[in-house]
Structures are given as structure tokens and as C-alpha cells.
Amino acid sequence: MRIISVLSTKGGVGKTTTTANLGGLLADAGLRVLVVDLDSQPSLSSYYPLSFDAPGGVYELMALSETRPERIVSNTVIDGLDLVASNDYQGQLPQLLLNAPDGRFRLSQLLNQGELKDYDVILLDTQGARSITLEAAVLASDQALSPVTPDVLSAREFVRGTLGMFDELEQLTAYTSLSVPPLALLLNRLDETRNSQEVAQGLRNMLTSDQRVTVLDNAFRMLSAFKLAGAAGEPIHRYEPVKPSKRVTPAGGDLIKAVACELNPEWQSAIDCMGIKGAGQ
Numbered sequence: 258m259r260i261i262s263v264l265s266t267k268g269g270v271g272k273t274t275t276t277a278n279l280g281g282l283l284a285d286a287g288l289r290v291l292v293v294d295l296d297s298q299p300s301l302s303s304y305y306p307l308s309f310d311a312p313g314g315v316y317e318l319m320a321l322s323e324t325r326p327e328r329i330v331s332n333t334v335i336d337g338l339d340l341v342a343s344n345d346y347q348g349q350l351p352q353l354l355l356n357a358p359d360g361r362f363r364l365s366q367l368l369n370q371g372e373l374k375d376y377d378v379i380l381l382d383t384q385g386a387r388s389i390t391l392e393a394a395v396l397a398s399d400q401a402l403s404p405v406t407p408d409v410l411s412a413r414e415f416v417r418g419t420l421g422m423f424d425e426l427e428q429l430t431a432y433t434s435l436s437v438p439p440l441a442l443l444l445n446r447l448d449e450t451r452n453s454q455e456v457a458q459g460l461r462n463m464l465t466s467d468q469r470v471t472v473l474d475n476a477f478r479m480l481s482a483f484k485l486a487g488a489a490g491e492p493i494h495r496y497e498p499v500k501p502s503k504r505v506t507p508a509g510g511d512l513i514k515a516v517a518c519e520l521n522p523e524w525q526s527a528i529d530c531m532g533i534k535g536a537g538q
């Protein structure tokens with residue numbers, strides 16, 4: 258089982274889009290995938306239609322340590338893609354975790370318990386601001402993925418906010434069995450403008466020698482299909498499996514596949530096989 262947190266201390270950079278599309282792709286590739294919506298604004302929870310709506314969600318998981326799937330795991334209409342929905346409607350979780358001695362470490366323990374540990378992949382979508390829930394997500398994950406849009410403010414916030422948080426968590430875990438995961442930076446909404454290209458290159462240059470971060474070679478381009486697929490409640494590899502004629506930018510489906518394979522080369526063969534199987538979906 259592999260746990261990946263999708264995070265950024267900045268809002269609106271594409272965390273939910275990345276989580277939903279990666280989850281949908283991996284499920285269609287035959288993996289058992291659980292996505293967990295740790296954002297109190299529950300956009301991931303309503304991204305895909307549900308075929309089973311569990312009575313509980315993240316609140317019961319984290320506040321009550323409930324891990325029984327029938328209580329907290331909803332099923333989406335995509336086979337193999339399950340969801341723990343965000344339901345901390347009164348915003349009580351952060352305070353609760355702050356008061357608990359194991360607050361930052363609890364999620365890690367819970368996801369490795371009972372039937373939850375049988376998933377092949379667990380993806381954690383997070384809130385775009387520093388919080389104890391975000392820190393708990395980082396500490397629960399084997400790998401962190403951070404979408405960054407190629408503009409100066411977003412790049413600055415990545416260095417100040419996200420890398421700053423990783424440094425602090427490194428110190429916090431020094432005397433524990435947990436460690437801070439490797440961080441992959443995913444450029445999102447890359448376009449042809451000079452500014453976008455320059456900021457992307459600047460980030461690559463600045464981070465080449467940083468041991469904590471890998472900037473993925475593959476990036477998400479600015480594509481209206483990401484928005485349209487989200488509005489249609491479909492993963493992008495189903496919505497735009499092939500490149501529309503006359504467009505230069507690759508198909509959304511090819512972008513998410515390339516990012517997934519770079520993130521974890523072990524997924525490559527499952528993703529290659531679905532090319533034929535997934536075509537009519």
C-alpha cells in the first residue's frame with residue numbers, strides 16, 4: 258500500500274483536480290484506490306457521483322478512530338475508487354487534534370489499520386493552508402505531491418510555505434519512527450506564455466540540488482478539459498482520451514498517465530494495459 262498526500266500551503270493550485278484524476282486513472286488501471294478528502298471545503302467529496310454514501314467520513318475517522326469501511330468509506334461510480342468524505346462541518350477537527358497527544362501522528366496509524374491497509378493506493382487531498390490536518394497528512398504519507406502553478410507568487414509560497422513546513426516536520430519527527438516523505442513538485446496549468454515558461458524553468462534550476470524535492474519532468478498543461486471533465490464528474494483520461502485534432506497540447510489523458518508513471522514507475526504496466534481496455538469507457 259502506498260499513501261500519497263497532495264498538498265500545497267497555497268489554495269487553488271490544483272490539488273483536488275490532481276487527486277481526483279490520479280485516483281480515477283489508477284482505479285481504471287485496476288488498482289484499489291481510496292481518496293480521503295481532508296479539506297473542510299469538500300470539493301473532492303462531490304467530484305464523482307457516489308454509488309454508496311457512507312454515514313460517516315473524515316470526522317469519524319480522525320476524531321473517533323473509526324476505520325470500519327461500512328461506516329466511513331463511500332463508493333464512487335468508478336469501480337475501484339472509494340472515498341472518505343469530508344464532513345467536519347463545524348470545523349472541530351483541528352482543535353481536537355491539537356489537544357490530542359497523538360494529533361499529528363494519528364492519521365498515519367489509522368490508515369495502516371484494519372481494512373484500510375488493503376487498498377493499493379490512498380490519496381490524501383488537503384486544504385490549501387498550513388494546519389494540523391495538513392501536517393498529519395504529510396506524516397501519514399510515503400510520498401507527497403505538490404502542484405505549483407507557474408507564477409511568481411505560487412513559486413514563492415511553495416518555497417516559504419511548503420518547504421518551510423517540511424523543514425519543521427523534519428525536526429518534529431527526529432525522535433519518532435515517522436519520517437517526512439520525499440516531495441514531488443508538479444507544475445500545473447503550464448502554458449506557452451514566456452512568464453509561465455520562465456517561472457517553471459526558474460523553479461527547476463533552483464531546486465535541482467535540493468535533496469527534499471524532485472520537480473517532475475511531466476507537467477499538467479493549462480487545459481479547459483480539466484475543468485470540463487470535473488464539471489462532468491469524469492476523470493480526464495475518460496473525458497479526453499485522445500488529443501483533439503488541430504491542437505498542439507497533448508490529450509489530458511496522456512498528461513495524467515505520464516505524471517502517474519513518473520510518480521511511481523511501478524504503475525506503468527497497469528496504465529499501459531488500460532490503453533485498450535479503457536478506450537470505450
Ligand SMILES: Nc1ncnc2c1ncn2[C@@H]1O[C@H](COP(=O)(O)OP(=O)(O)OP(=O)(O)O)[C@@H](O)[C@H]1O
Nearest residue numbers: 268269270271272273274385446478479480483484
Ligand atoms: N491544468 C489545468 N488546466 C485548467 N484548469 C485547471 C487545471 N488544474 C486545475 N484547474 C482548475 O483550477 C481550479 C482550481 O483547481 P483545484 O480545485 O483542483 O485546486 P485546489 O488546489 O484543490 O484548490 P483549493 O485550495 O481551493 O482546494 C479548478 O476550477 C480546476 O478545474
Ligand SMILES: [Mg+2]
Nearest residue numbers: 272273296300
Ligand atoms: Mg481542493
